[in-house]
Structures are given as C-alpha cells and as structure tokens.
Amino acid sequence: MGIKIKGTGSYTPEKILTNADLEKMVDTNNEWIVTRTGIEERRIAAPDQASSDLACKASEKALEMAGTTAEELDLIIVATITPDKLFPSTSSILQSKLKAVNAVCFDLQAACSGFLYGLECANALMSSNPKYTKALIVGVEKLSGITDWQDRNTCVLLGDGGGAVVLEKRIDKNDIGGILASKLGSDGNYRDIIQVPAGGSSMPTTHETIDKRLHYMKMEGQEVFKLAVNAMSKACKEVMETAKVKPEDIRWLIPHQANLRIIKAVGSKLGMNEENVFVNLNKYGNTSAASVVIALDEIVRSGKIKRGDYILLTAFGSGLTWGATLLRW
Ligand code: UT7
Numbered sequence: 661m662g663i664k665i666k667g668t669g670s671y672t673p674e675k676i677l678t679n680a681d682l683e684k685m686v687d688t689n690n691e692w693i694v695t696r697t698g699i700e701e702r703r704i705a706a707p708d709q710a711s712s713d714l715a716c717k718a719s720e721k722a723l724e725m726a727g728t729t730a731e732e733l734d735l736i737i738v739a740t741i742t743p744d745k746l747f748p749s750t751s752s753i754l755q756s757k758l759k760a761v762n763a764v765c766f767d768l769q770a771a772c773s774g775f776l777y778g779l780e781c782a783n784a785l786m787s788s789n790p791k792y793t794k795a796l797i798v799g800v801e802k803l804s805g806i807t808d809w810q811d812r813n814t815c816v817l818l819g820d821g822g823g824a825v826v827l828e829k830r831i832d833k834n835d836i837g838g839i840l841a842s843k844l845g846s847d848g849n850y851r852d853i854i855q856v857p858a859g860g861s862s863m864p865t866t867h868e869t870i871d872k873r874l875h876y877m878k879m880e881g882q883e884v885f886k887l888a889v890n891a892m893s894k895a896c897k898e899v900m901e902t903a904k905v906k907p908e909d910i911r912w913l914i915p916h917q918a919n920l921r922i923i924k925a926v927g928s929k930l931g932m933n934e935e936n937v938f939v940n941l942n943k944y945g946n947t948s949a950a951s952v953v954i955a956l957d958e959i960v961r962s963g964k965i966k967r968g969d970y971i972l973l974t975a976f977g978s979g980l981t982w983g984a985t986l987l988r989w
Pocket of ligand 1: 687688689692693696697772812813816854880881882883884885888918919922946948976977978
C-alpha cells in the first residue's frame with residue numbers, strides 16, 4: 661500500500677527584505693546578489709512569530725486541502741534547525757496550536773534536507789505500522805534569528821518560511837500517486853562547513869561566544885557549492901534508476917532553493933530542460949528545511965501539476981545531509 665500526499669500548504673511572513681534594503685545594511689549590491697545567487701528578496705518573520713507559528717499557518721492550509729482534521733493526525737514530524745526552544749520540540753508546540761490531540765510528535769534536524777528526511781521517516785513508519793495512517797510533515801525555519809546581519813557572506817542568502825504536507829495511506833486501488841523512491845545521504849566529516857558554532861553542549865552560550873558572534877550561522881560557500889551539485893545530482897540519478905524513470909519523464913524537478921547556479925548545474929547534469937526545473941528562490945532566498953516544501957505547495961496551488969506527473973525533490977545542507985525523493989502525483 662503506497663503513501664501519498666493528500667494536501668500541501670505554505671506560509672511566508674509578510675515582511676519583505678529586498679536586496680536594496682541589504683545594500684544599506686552590509687557592503688553588498690543587488691547586482692552581486694542576483695548574479696551570484698538569483699535571490700531578489702526574502703521574507704522575514706515578525707519578532708513575535710516563532711517557527712511553530714509559521715508551521716501552524718502552513719499546516720492549516722495543508723489540512724484544509726487534504727480534507728483532514730487535526731484530530732485525525734496520528735503523526736507530526738517537524739524538520740527545522742530553528743526550533744522555538746531547545747526543548748520541548750516544535751512539533752509538540754505545533755500539536756498544541758493545531759489541537760492535534762491524537763498525534764505522536766517529534767522534531768527532526770537535517771538542516772536543508774530536513775523535509776526529505778521527514779518524508780522518508782513518515783513513509784517508513786506508515787508503511788510498517790498500521791497505527792500511523794495520517795501524518796503531517798513540516799519543514800519550517802526562522803533563519804533570521806540565527807543570521808549574522810553584519811556578515812555579507814551569509815545574510816544575503818537566507819529567509820524565513822514554512823511548508824507542510826499531509827500524507828495518507830493510499831486506499832483507492834486505481835490511484836497511482838505516492839512516494840516511489842528515495843535516497844538519503846549524510847557525511848559528518850564535513851560537519852564544520854555550515855554550522856552555528858555556539859549554543860550547544862560543545863560550546864555553551866557565554867558572554868564571550870555572543871561577543872564573538874558564534875551563535876550565528878557560518879558557511880564556507882564555495883566548498884558547499886561543489887559538494888551540493890554532485891550530491892544532489894547523484895541522489896536524483898539513483899532514485900530515477902530505482903524507479904525506472906527517465907529525466908525526460910520528470911514533470912518537475914524541485915531542488916533546494918539555495919543558489920540559482922547550483923539549481924541550473926543540477927538540472928543540466930541530469931539533462932533536464934530548464935522549463936521543468938522549478939525556481940522560486942528569487943522571492944524567498946534559502947529557507948533551509950522549508951525550501952522544497954514551499955516550492956511544492958506553490959506548484960500544486962498554481963495548477964502546474966496533474967495526476968500521474970512525476971515530481972523529483974532534491975535537497976542538500978548542513979551535516980552534511982542530502983537526498984532525493986521521487987513522487988508520482
Ligand atoms: O542551504 C545549504 C546549502 N548552501 C548552499 O548551497 C550555498 C552554496 N554556496 C553558494 O551559494 C555560493 O558559494 C555563495 C553565494 C555563498 C557565494 O558565491 P561565490 O560565487 O562562491 O562567491 P565567493 O564566496 O567565492 O566570493 C566571491 C567574492 C569575494 O570577494 P573576493 O575575495 O573575490 O574579493 C567575496 O568577499 O564575492 C565577495 N562577496 C560579496 N560581495 C558582495 C561575498 N559575499 C558578498 C556579498 N556582496 N554579499
């Protein structure tokens with residue numbers, strides 16, 4: 661019995677931060693940001709909006725599309741690197757906000773690949789345990805809270821937002837939709853190339869760590885760039901081989917929205933036409949775990965997807981972590 665996406669939803673905060681705004685904050689310019697990354701603007705959450713608030717709005721939309729009530733959910737997985745608090749989990753906070761009283765809840769941390777890791781976990785749990793029939797998988801980030809607004813290497817790249825899907829067991833025998841194949845990968849040897857150094861057990865927060873700005877995200881951009889292109893294209897090829905689907909059969913490649921040059925390089929390594937590669941990072945920048953699921957929701961709601969289409973999701977991020985998931989709509 662397959663597991664399929666019954667509903668999608670997303671939410672991005674109202675406040676828009678443009679490249680022109682950033683020009684006033686750090687030594688950067690619109691031309692550099694657009695040509696090096698493809699990003700034109702990003703959304704920034706209000707000070708009183710936590711990740712669970714963004715997640716809640718996205719989840720309500722996904723539940724509505726699926727025709728599912730919060731009480732029917734038996735599983736909630738939230739993928740995030742910007743939880744509301746160290747604990748309890750953001751999924752527990754979301755459960756309470758949604759009144760999803762029957763759900764088992766946990767958070768998952770795989771940075772930008774988190775949503776794909778969440779799909780894999782839910783698929784495995786739902787396929788092997790009859791207890792789990794309806795699941796909510798969320799990718800959400802308030803990256804503005806871990807962004808160093810004095811560091812031009814990173815602050816121009818990031819944005820806030822959330823996305824959610826409702827997964828259900830496929831009941832209709834004529835339904836061809838579902839998760840067809842997935843491939844996840846991790847390599848902890850590269851753990852330092854994208855990180856927030858302080859605030860955890862290895863370097864607890866002190867006045868000194870704050871003075872040194874070590875509670876903000878750091879990234880070795882060029883190194884990440886090369887690894888991202890190779891890892892995502894390899895994972896995509898593997899899932900297509902597993903499912904015996906060719907690049908020309910894919911209606912949409914939805915890559916992690918970190919850099920337009922990375923997206924184009926992955927598309928071209930897979931031999932895909934540009935019109936089948938979805939891009940929305942110009943509007944939102946890199947929203948980490950939320951990026952792929954916000955893009956999926958945009959495609960679904962714009963009606964650019966039809967029953968039977970093959971959708972290939974791929975992501976890459978800190979850890980390192982990466983993955984690809986092939987869906988049939
Ligand atoms: O989501 C997790 C995965 N993350 C990613 O996939 C991100 C991967 N990396 C990237 O997207 C790119 O490496 C960046 C966008 C981060 C950087 O682009 P790049 O083409 O690799 O630039 P670079 O780091 O080699 O920097 C080139 C120049 C440097 O100046 P010099 O040393 O050549 O004089 C930088 O100091 O650009 C300078 N620079 C900037 N200039 C204006 C760096 N940031 C900026 C900026 N505005 N914001």
